Amino acid sequence: MWRFVLVLAVLGALWGGAAAAQETDTPVTTDKPPEKQCQPDIGCVTNLPLPRFVSLKGSEGNARRGPGLTHRIDWVFTRAGMPLKITAEYENWRRVEDFEGAGGWVHYSLLSGVRTALVTLDMAEFLDAPEDKGTVIAQAELGVIARVLECSSEWCRVAIEGQRGWVRKSSIWGVKPDEIIE
Known part of the structure; x- marks a missing residue:
């Protein structure tokens, strides 16, 4: 019986407090944090860039x-x-x-x-240096997946099945055009 009275007393205090707050125009506060405002181009969960x-x-x-x-x-x-x-x-x-x-x-x-990249050019050439006059050390067919090791403004160094070489960013998909990876 005393539990029932205690529950009624607690509920009455809670209900009465809410009613009093409504009558005096005092805002009712909650313990919830405010909604997180997302920024454009930033993930709300990880705070990492999007895309x-x-x-x-x-x-x-x-x-x-x-x-x-x-x-x-x-x-x-x-x-x-x-x-x-x-x-x-x-x-x-x-x-x-x-x-x-x-x-x-x-x-x-x-x-x-x-980080990986998809070869988007059939028989893309992989060079020994990040320059057009480099020596071709390998070629990859359209659709091959390569691991990205680093990228400069126009080139990425990638690895495919043990072969490492430089490829133009325009020949792969998986890095942003302006992205630098060190």
Whole structure:
């Protein structure tokens, strides 16, 4: 019986306090932090720039219509290391797209910060130095995935199956045109 009276007393105090606040026009405060204001081109969750490039961690990743497991799967990425562009963030979900613009919302655990690039030019030439008159040390077919090691303003040094060389940024997708990677 005393528990019931105590519960009624607590509820009465809470209800009475809210009613008193309404009667005196005193704002009712909550312990919730204010809504976080997002900045353009900055992710609200990670504070990292948007868009930015990452890669697919495993050999398969579901891209969903919305950020959550209840949303329909629209696309399945099936190549480990595939470069993806993050365009938005929501809690543990990242909206990504591939070279062709296909994509959706992917759980962040399926993504890696390892930078990769997709060769977009058939028989792209990889040179021993970041200059047009360098020696060709390898060629890669359209669609090959390379690991990005570093990038200057116009060139990226990449690794493909043990071969390392410099390739023009215009021959790959997975780095921004103005991005420098050291």
